[in-house]
Structures are given as structure tokens and as C-alpha cells.
Amino acid sequence: PRYVVQIGDKVIDYNEDFRLFLATRNPSPFIPPDAKSVITEVNFTTTRAGLRGQLLALTIQQEKPELESEKTKLLQQEEEKKIQLAQLEESLLETLATAQGNILENKELIESLNQTKASSALIHQSLTESHRLQTSLDQERDAYLPLAETASKMYFVITDLSKINNMYRFSLASFLRLFHRALQTEQ
Known part of the structure; x- marks a missing residue:
């Protein structure tokens, strides 16, 4: 099977093993509710x-x-x-x-x-x-x-x-x- 994602009007192939890691210094970033369901947030803030x-x-x-x-x-x-x-x-x-x-x-x-x-x-x-x-x-x-x-x-x-x-x-x-x-x- 061919996996694709549509970004705007373009259809782009993607690998099933693709992972995206985002990092921020903001201890409490705003993540929209629809994105929270597919994102794992890891907080490295010191307690x-x-x-x-x-x-x-x-x-x-x-x-x-x-x-x-x-x-x-x-x-x-x-x-x-x-x-x-x-x-x-x-x-x-x-x-x-x-x-x-x-x-x-x-x-x-x-x-x-x-x-x-x-x-x-x-x-x-x-x-x-x-x-x-x-x-x-x-x-x-x-x-x-x-x-x-x-x-x-x-x-x-x-x-x-x-x-x-x-x-x-x-x-x-x-x-x-x-x-x-x-x-x-x-x-």
C-alpha cells in the first residue's frame, strides 16, 4: 500500500515509520485539543x-x-x-x-x-x-x-x-x- 498525506493541494508520500519530535523551552505550550489526541507531550521541566x-x-x-x-x-x-x-x-x-x-x-x-x-x-x-x-x-x-x-x-x-x-x-x-x-x- 502507498501512504500519502495531503498538505494543501499537494499529495505527498510518507513513510509509516516517520516520527516528528518538536522541542520548546515553554514549560506549558498550547496544543490544540484535536492535536492532543495524536501527540505525546513529554515535560522535562525540573520539579x-x-x-x-x-x-x-x-x-x-x-x-x-x-x-x-x-x-x-x-x-x-x-x-x-x-x-x-x-x-x-x-x-x-x-x-x-x-x-x-x-x-x-x-x-x-x-x-x-x-x-x-x-x-x-x-x-x-x-x-x-x-x-x-x-x-x-x-x-x-x-x-x-x-x-x-x-x-x-x-x-x-x-x-x-x-x-x-x-x-x-x-x-x-x-x-x-x-x-x-x-x-x-x-x-
């Missing part, structure tokens, strides 16, 4: 919570880098444990599905079930310990939360200055550079 998290990570990276790396390592280990647990469950179901004869008399199956149960218990114990450590790390991180919250509010006040005069426009990147420089000079 207060998102900026607060970013500033908190920057602060901790500057003040206590070992805390941030430990949290990242814990999250990776937790994901690995969850994957192991899912694999154990899958192998258990596969073993049960392929079992021949009476399940209760199959010694290999019972041994496999016991090993799976022991491994699962160890993984659950490890996950519980990981959650406990993560909670203590989050409490340490929360000591820097007021700084991140204040800096986040300051950024949004600065962005509102552009409503007074267009000369007061500041990018997020320049604000983050200033924030990082302030953290470095504070030491």
Missing part, C-alpha cells in the same frame, strides 16, 4: 523534589563521598539478590513441573527443594540486612536535606526573576555549577 534529590546527591558526593558510593553499592547488591530470588523461584517451579512419579518419594526433588529453601532464606536475610543498612544511610543523608531543600527553593525563586525582567534568566546547569562551587569553597 522541586527532583532538584532537591539532585542537590542532595551533589552535597553528599562533596561532603561524604563514601556514603553515596555505599548506598549505590547496597542498591546494586539488593537488585542482584532479587534477581537470584526470582531465578530460584523459577528453577523451583521448573523442577516441580518436570518431576516424574510421586513427588514425595523423589529424593532428588526433595533435596533440591531443601537447597532452594535454604538459599531463599539466606537471600531474604540478606535483603532484610540491606534494608536496615539503607535506612541508616538514609538517616545520615537526611542531615543534608535542609541544605538541599533551601537550595531548591532558591533555584525556583531565581527562575521566577525572569518574570520581572528577561535578563534574569539562569539555566539549571549554571545554578548547579554555582552550588558545586559554593560547596567547594565552604571547605
Whole structure:
């Protein structure tokens, strides 16, 4: 089949895989209602919570880098444990599905079930310990939360200055550079 679109009085061929991406700096562009049904709008505007998290990570990276790396390592280990647990469950179901004869008399199956149960218990114990450590790390991180919250509010006040005069426009990147420089000079 031939795909065409009519623009004015011209008929133009188009590819079925054609995609059009439009970008604007306007945080709330006007999109007509009939166009909204066929358009996917993606808003990349910075939110207060998102900026607060970013500033908190920057602060901790500057003040206590070992805390941030430990949290990242814990999250990776937790994901690995969850994957192991899912694999154990899958192998258990596969073993049960392929079992021949009476399940209760199959010694290999019972041994496999016991090993799976022991491994699962160890993984659950490890996950519980990981959650406990993560909670203590989050409490340490929360000591820097007021700084991140204040800096986040300051950024949004600065962005509102552009409503007074267009000369007061500041990018997020320049604000983050200033924030990082302030953290470095504070030491």
C-alpha cells in the first residue's frame, strides 16, 4: 500500500515509520485539543523534589563521598539478590513441573527443594540486612536535606526573576555549577 498525506493541494508520500519530535523551552505550550489526541507531550521541566534529590546527591558526593558510593553499592547488591530470588523461584517451579512419579518419594526433588529453601532464606536475610543498612544511610543523608531543600527553593525563586525582567534568566546547569562551587569553597 502507498501512504500519502495531503498538505494543501499537494499529495505527498510518507513513510509509516516517520516520527516528528518538536522541542520548546515553554514549560506549558498550547496544543490544540484535536492535536492532543495524536501527540505525546513529554515535560522535562525540573520539579522541586527532583532538584532537591539532585542537590542532595551533589552535597553528599562533596561532603561524604563514601556514603553515596555505599548506598549505590547496597542498591546494586539488593537488585542482584532479587534477581537470584526470582531465578530460584523459577528453577523451583521448573523442577516441580518436570518431576516424574510421586513427588514425595523423589529424593532428588526433595533435596533440591531443601537447597532452594535454604538459599531463599539466606537471600531474604540478606535483603532484610540491606534494608536496615539503607535506612541508616538514609538517616545520615537526611542531615543534608535542609541544605538541599533551601537550595531548591532558591533555584525556583531565581527562575521566577525572569518574570520581572528577561535578563534574569539562569539555566539549571549554571545554578548547579554555582552550588558545586559554593560547596567547594565552604571547605
